[in-house]
Amino acid sequence: MKMQPLIVVLHVLMVVVFGLLGWRLFYLQHCQADYYADEAYSSLHAYTRQEPQRGRILDSGGVGGRVLAASNKIQTVFIDPGVLGHWDDVMETAGALQDVLGMGAMEICDMIAERRTRRFVAIKEGITEAQREAIVAANLRGVGIQSQYRRYYPMGALTSHVVGFIGGNTDPNDFDKIGLSGAERSYESLLKGSRGNHVFLVDKRRYPIGMDTKRSVAARDGSSIVLTIDSTIQEFARSALMKQVQAYQAESGAAVVMNPWTGAILALVSLPDYDPLEFGKADIGRLRNRALTDPFEPGSIFKPIVVAGALDKGLLHTTDRIYCEDGYYEKYRIGEWAGHRFGNMTVKAILTESSNIGMAKIGQKMGQKNLYEVVRLFGFGQPTGVDLPGEDAGSLRPTNEWSSYTITRIPYGHEISVTALQIIRAFAILANGGSPVTPHLVRAVVDDKGEVTQVSRRANLAGHLIKQEVAEWVVREALTNVVNEGTGKEAALEKWQTWGKTGTANIATNGKYDTVNYTASFVGGAPADVPQVVTLVTIRKPNKALGKGYSGGRVAAPVFREIMEKTLTYLEKNQR
Amino acid sequence: MITAAKDSRIAYLIEAAVLLLMAMGTVFVFSAGANVSSSYSFRHFYQFTTLKQLFFFPLAVAILYGASRIDYRWFSFNRSGPKRSLAAYMLGVSIVLLAVVLLFGTEKNMARRWLVIPLGPASVSFQPSELAKWSMVFFLAAFLDYFADTVHLFWKRFVPICLIAGLVVGLIVTQDFGTAAFIAMLTFVMLLIGGARWWHFVVPALAAAPVFVAAVMASPTRINRIKAFVSPELASPANLYQAQQSLIAIAGGRTWGKGLGMGISKYGHLPEDTTDFIFSIIAEELGFAGALFVVLVFALLVILGLTVAIRCRDRFGKLLAAGITLTIAIQAAINIGVVTVVLPTKGIPLPFISAGGTSMLLCAAAAGILVNIAKQNPAQILLARRETIRHMTHAAKNESELPTLHRTPTRLLTRV
Numbered sequence: 001m002k003m004q005p006l007i008v009v010l011h012v013l014m015v016v017v018f019g020l021l022g023w024r025l026f027y028l029q030h031c032q033a034d035y036y037a038d039e040a041y042s043s044l045h046a047y048t049r050q051e052p053q054r055g056r057i058l059d060s061g062g063v064g065g066r067v068l069a070a071s072n073k074i075q076t077v078f079i080d081p082g083v084l085g086h087w088d089d090v091m092e093t094a095g096a097l098q099d100v101l102g103m104g105a106m107e108i109c110d111m112i113a114e115r116r117t118r119r120f121v122a123i124k125e126g127i128t129e130a131q132r133e134a135i136v137a138a139n140l141r142g143v144g145i146q147s148q149y150r151r152y153y154p155m156g157a158l159t160s161h162v163v164g165f166i167g168g169n170t171d172p173n174d175f176d177k178i179g180l181s182g183a184e185r186s187y188e189s190l191l192k193g194s195r196g197n198h199v200f201l202v203d204k205r206r207y208p209i210g211m212d213t214k215r216s217v218a219a220r221d222g223s224s225i226v227l228t229i230d231s232t233i234q235e236f237a238r239s240a241l242m243k244q245v246q247a248y249q250a251e252s253g254a255a256v257v258m259n260p261w262t263g264a265i266l267a268l269v270s271l272p273d274y275d276p277l278e279f280g281k282a283d284i285g286r287l288r289n290r291a292l293t294d295p296f297e298p299g300s301i302f303k304p305i306v307v308a309g310a311l312d313k314g315l316l317h318t319t320d321r322i323y324c325e326d327g328y329y330e331k332y333r334i335g336e337w338a339g340h341r342f343g344n345m346t347v348k349a350i351l352t353e354s355s356n357i358g359m360a361k362i363g364q365k366m367g368q369k370n371l372y373e374v375v376r377l378f379g380f381g382q383p384t385g386v387d388l389p390g391e392d393a394g395s396l397r398p399t400n401e402w403s404s405y406t407i408t409r410i411p412y413g414h415e416i417s418v419t420a421l422q423i424i425r426a427f428a429i430l431a432n433g434g435s436p437v438t439p440h441l442v443r444a445v446v447d448d449k450g451e452v453t454q455v456s457r458r459a460n461l462a463g464h465l466i467k468q469e470v471a472e473w474v475v476r477e478a479l480t481n482v483v484n485e486g487t488g489k490e491a492a493l494e495k496w497q498t499w500g501k502t503g504t505a506n507i508a509t510n511g512k513y514d515t516v517n518y519t520a521s522f523v524g525g526a527p528a529d530v531p532q533v534v535t536l537v538t539i540r541k542p543n544k545a546l547g548k549g550y551s552g553g554r555v556a557a558p559v560f561r562e563i564m565e566k567t568l569t570y571l572e573k574n575q576r
Numbered sequence: 577m578i579t580a581a582k583d584s585r586i587a588y589l590i591e592a593a594v595l596l597l598m599a600m601g602t603v604f605v606f607s608a609g610a611n612v613s614s615s616y617s618f619r620h621f622y623q624f625t626t627l628k629q630l631f632f633f634p635l636a637v638a639i640l641y642g643a644s645r646i647d648y649r650w651f652s653f654n655r656s657g658p659k660r661s662l663a664a665y666m667l668g669v670s671i672v673l674l675a676v677v678l679l680f681g682t683e684k685n686m687a688r689r690w691l692v693i694p695l696g697p698a699s700v701s702f703q704p705s706e707l708a709k710w711s712m713v714f715f716l717a718a719f720l721d722y723f724a725d726t727v728h729l730f731w732k733r734f735v736p737i738c739l740i741a742g743l744v745v746g747l748i749v750t751q752d753f754g755t756a757a758f759i760a761m762l763t764f765v766m767l768l769i770g771g772a773r774w775w776h777f778v779v780p781a782l783a784a785a786p787v788f789v790a791a792v793m794a795s796p797t798r799i800n801r802i803k804a805f806v807s808p809e810l811a812s813p814a815n816l817y818q819a820q821q822s823l824i825a826i827a828g829g830r831t832w833g834k835g836l837g838m839g840i841s842k843y844g845h846l847p848e849d850t851t852d853f854i855f856s857i858i859a860e861e862l863g864f865a866g867a868l869f870v871v872l873v874f875a876l877l878v879i880l881g882l883t884v885a886i887r888c889r890d891r892f893g894k895l896l897a898a899g900i901t902l903t904i905a906i907q908a909a910i911n912i913g914v915v916t917v918v919l920p921t922k923g924i925p926l927p928f929i930s931a932g933g934t935s936m937l938l939c940a941a942a943a944g945i946l947v948n949i950a951k952q953n954p955a956q957i958l959l960a961r962r963e964t965i966r967h968m969t970h971a972a973k974n975e976s977e978l979p980t981l982h983r984t985p986t987r988l989l990t991r992v
Contacts, residue, residue: 003891003894004894007769007885007894011878011901014909015875015878018875022871022872024916025871029826029827029859035827036827037828039820044840044841203844204844205844209843
């Protein structure tokens with residue numbers, strides 16, 4: 001080939017080569033960009049996590065609320081045994097730490113020896129700032145300081161069932177503790193906050209060059225929640241209940257104090273209880289919030305509800321007189337408590353004297369369908385929707401499963417099981433004039449910037465489940481009379497007109513009732529005209545053998561009286 | 577004798593392209609030299625690639641202009657015989673320096689490629705193989721011009737030139753395989769252009785093949801590099817690392833790049849980031865736009881070089897212009913091919929851009945010679961044409977009488 005054409009060919013060839021290289025660049029930088037970005041991500045980036053501070057749980061008492069649960073930052077000294085290859089290194093490090101931490105070097109060595117294969121051995125938690133500085137200054141190999149949040153429960157066992165506890169992992173390296181019970185669990189998503197992730201670009205040695213702001217997310221602290229609980233009232237309820245549970249050697253007890261107008265729970269106690277920081281050591285039975293997890297046959301405290309329903313439906317009139325079979329209703333095998341023999345009784349008297357036969361006959365007057373509807377109307381057989389985990393629905397069988405006796409049993413609180421919360425909700429409805437309420441625990445949610453983001457729902461006082469005059473008659477006439485003249489005399493207070501209903505229910509063991517195990521209850525409120533609070537006390541299995549009594553009027557009513565007296569005094573003083 | 581024209585747009589364009597590439601090189605060597613932990617001190621001035629390059633840039637510009645003032649015919653054998661040709665002396669000096677570096681050179685990365693000349697507190701290091709490369713190109717151009725009529729003679733011309741090339745390649749091959757192979761390739765290209773018969777190459781190819789295979793086999797790194805390229809799935813991660821990091825850097829640039837100085841690969845992820853892999857850093861920081869721009873400037877340089885070669889009216893100038901242009905172009909193509917992992921990893925710098933004084937200054941000098949060829953062989957046909965058109969336009973009385981360009985009788989105007 002001649003020279004000139006060859007030169008042209010070679011040069012053109014080079015231009016073509018550059019063109020192909022341009023295409024290669026296009027392929028790499030457009031088509032393959034994402035692939036290589038993924039490939040390189042981990043080698044070009046490093047990240048540090050930032051733990052959010054879990055929100056606080058406050059009560060409604062005092063000024064601005066008292067702390068029921070809070071997370072504080074603590075510093076933990078740890079050793080990475082993987083870095084300390086030789087045992088001499090461990091000894092040396094332990095020796096350097098012993099003076100700073102005030103721990104024995106041998107003790108530290110033992111801790112490491114036990115967990116030789118781990119990469120993280122916590123040596124001491126909650127060190128002081130001076131200790132932290134000393135350790136940083138010493139610049140010891142394999143020794144690190146980690147900050148983490150630690151949950152505190154200043155009220156301890158007092159609010160244990162309401163506040164709950166967090167846990168889930170005992171590994172100190174794992175921050176992912178979640179609410180396992182109480183408000184800690186039901187408000188987990190609000191309290192938790194979100195973890196921050198700071199992404200850095202790093203060089204080959206993994207030293208940071210700069211921050212990748214697009215990928216970095218700042219931690220967001222959890223929201224705090226303000227409970228409707230007032231720890232002062234909680235304390236009244238707990239101490240009163242505990243006194244009685246101990247005095248009667250009872251198996252367990254529950255007390256609930258509620259604002260009948262809003263459904264706000266002011267106190268909720270379940271005994272026995274536990275220390276939230278030591279929940280792992282507590283007996284499993286202590287962890288249950290019995291006010292909502294343990295349904296029971298309510299007994300006589302159920303009577304006012306059926307009466308209110310019957311009156312509301314017009315199937316019963318306050319002026320009606322009912323024949324109480326002179327103490328034994330043979331057809332349905334029903335007797336009266338303590339062997340009473342009643343003749344013709346008014347509705348008011350039936351409630352005052354707590355006549356089972358009278359109630360059975362009211363049930364018969366109503367018929368299956370209406371009775372079922374009334375019980376259902378007051379929310380039995382379904383959860384109340386309280387913002388606490390583990391709520392039981394109780395049991396109310398549909399009418400097609402009823403026996404011929406059922407219609408006579410439900411009116412006096414048998415063949416149905418309910419939770420304490422369902423009962424107090426029903427009494428709140430009676431107390432507020434028949435409006436539905438939802439029991440709830442949280443009054444407000446305050447986000448990490450201090451803004452109130454959520455306020456609790458109020459009761460729907462415009463709507464009525466039952467007629468107002470019916471609810472008022474039951475409370476002001478019948479239930480007031482129970483305290484003044486009937487079975488609930490122990491619940492009477494001088495300063496306020498209390499009202500309520502006693503209940504002494506047999507407990508079925510293996511399908512049979514006995515004469516040893518009872519549930520003693522009292523539920524009511526005060527004052528009678530505009531009730532401020534409703535309170536329920538239920539004590540399971542008071543020891544009958546002590547000979548001090550076992551009835552609701554005897555065991556539960558004094559607890560009710562103490563709680564009410566202190567609470568009403570407290571509320572009057574604080575004028576909330 | 578034809579006198580140099582005062583005006584040559586091609587010469588300006590070559591200068592502009594080269595300056596642009598050198599400026600980009602300086603900027604990116606500075607960028608790639610960024611290091612979080614290093615502290616600068618004047619005492620170590622010369623050791624810092626980054627600062628060294630800042631110093632070399634003006635020097636390279638001076639050399640570019642200086643070289644463009646040297647008449648390229650000084651390198652020719654035809655002017656006053658081979659004994660008075662600069663090309664012959666350049667080659668002689670190169671061979672001596674190669675021998676010296678082989679015996680007394682300083683070892684860097686397991687290879688003796690550098691002559692370190694102490695100069696007071698600092699020292700200047702020099703790479704004789706770079707000089708040898710250019711010397712071969714100049715020498716071959718002169719040789720093939722001088723023996724234009726007899727170049728087809730196998731024993732008298734082809735064999736001696738192969739022996740000279742073999743000596744140069746042989747001196748380099750043990751220390752710098754890439755450059756040696758590149759020189760061998762350039763020799764082949766130059767001989768092909770110069771009129772050697774293609775079947776002549778069969779003999780040296782047969783002779784060189786076992787040597788090549790032996791050289792490859794002698795070095796485990798070379799075998800691994802080739803293995804890594806042929807079958808990436810069989811290669812060890814260490815072999816793949818550099819290529820992979822280069823691809824990560826390039827792909828990371830996407831369309832517009834991460835921004836000047838914003839790349840991450842230079843922080844230890846990509847080895848040889850200021851030298852052989854500087855193009856990856858450009859692609860990372862300026863993206864496809866910047867990388868393609870560099871490729872296009874090289875392509876432009878090829879077209880300009882081709883224009884110079886075509887316009888040049890003497891055989892030596894044509895050979896030299898083509899030699900210089902192709903040397904720069906092939907080297908750039910190999911380098912970009914390596915960093916984009918089209919070719920196996922091989923230590924060849926990117927002309928004008930990679931850090932390294934010897935390479936940059938010699939490339940600038942070669943480009944200067946190319947500029948000189950361009951200046952001495954201006955586009956006289958075009959110039960003449962323009963003059964004619966201007967005269968005719970003046971004479972034209974209305975638009976319809978205006979002449980069209982392609983009708984101009986160019987043949988007549990060639991020797992104005």
